[in-house]
Amino acid sequence: MPLADYPTIVMGHGGGGKLGNELVEHLFLPAFRNPALENLGDAALLDLAGARLALSTDSFVVQPLFFPGGSIGELAVNGTVNDLAVSGAEPRFLSASFILEEGFAIAQLAAIVDAMGKAAKMAGVQIVTGDTKVVERGHGDGCYINTAGVGALRPGIAVGPHRARPGDVVIVSGTIGDHGMAIMSVREGLEFESQIRSDCAALNGLIADVLNVAGSAIHAMRDPTRGGLASTLNEIALASDAGVVIDEAKLPVRQEVQSACELLGLDPVYVANEGKAVFFVAPEAAHQVLEVLQAHPLCREAARIGHVTAEHKRMLVARTAMGANRVIPTMIGEQLPRIC
DSSP states (O other), X not given: OGGGGOSSOXXXXXXXXXXXXXXXXXXXXXXXXXXXHHTOSSSEEEEETXXXXXXXXXXXXXXXXXXXXXXXXXXXXXXXXXXXXXXXXXXXXXXXXXXXXXXXXXXHHHHHHHHHHHHHHHHTOEEEEEEEEEEOTTSSOSEEEEEEEEXXXXXXXXXXXXXXXXXXXXXXXXXXXXXXXXXXXXXXXOOOSSOOOOOOOOOHHXXXXXXXXXXXGEEEEEOOOTTHHHHHHHHHHHHHTXXXXXEGGGOOXXXXXXXXXXXXXXXXXXXXXXXXXXXXXXXXXXXXXXXXXXXXXXXXTOEEEEEEESSSTTOEEEEOTTSOEEEOOOOSSOSSSSOO
16 A cells, blocks of 8 residues: 555645545545445536435645635635535535634634635535534634535536546636745745735636536536646546646746746646636537636636646646657645645
């Protein structure tokens, strides 16, 4: 077992890269194996008394708790809403559980809860149940949040990482790397001419617009959070047994994000996002999907960045500005810990 190389948990196990994938493949999946789990999507797709539902859960440990463009509160709501939405569901209900450290300021908790309430209202979901636990001072980091969500799957819509196919066009809904670099700019005290803000947002509205227009032409959707765009595209290539080719010149990256990445020695394709979606679209519908996205306030910079190919199966390849090709692998761990 590859896990034998790591007898204890390291930070990379939570980074959305190869180490985290090994935990799932060699530890969690064998212990919990069932058809719903084996799909390994952003949400489990379930049939319950004739109803088709999606169920997702996520935990949030971001540091700092408040950052330009959002807080752990907005992340906790939007992250789970987006996991449901990219699975083809209409998000309806959330749970919220808090793990608080003794000594954490009630005023800070109130600000987080208020942010969660506003984010839920904007996303059109309700927080209907929850739990609170407190750990001793020094045994936590202020506040951790877990959310779970339930949504109704849209009739006639079937999306999933294994459904991407050669010929599909790859479209990203906007600039990449904003969230991760917003977190890092605060941690490292970096200042630029314009402040880097997180892209944290609920995507269910814009995804509904896309599905209403393109429907079954959408084969796969993902939100590229931990591990960034590169990890997401690698996951799709692996699940679909196909290759993915992207054009580096077409990747939308804000100048301040690019500058911050260069300063810190990071690659924007590996930097986390919290308000972006990647679509794998049948070629005949690609132009229409791009028009819908660019008309949405969150997606002015949506771009067609690549395609799926039958060549170099299970690999992500980028065409560089010099006309060469380079393989973009899944990272072992993560460039930026504690970003969500």
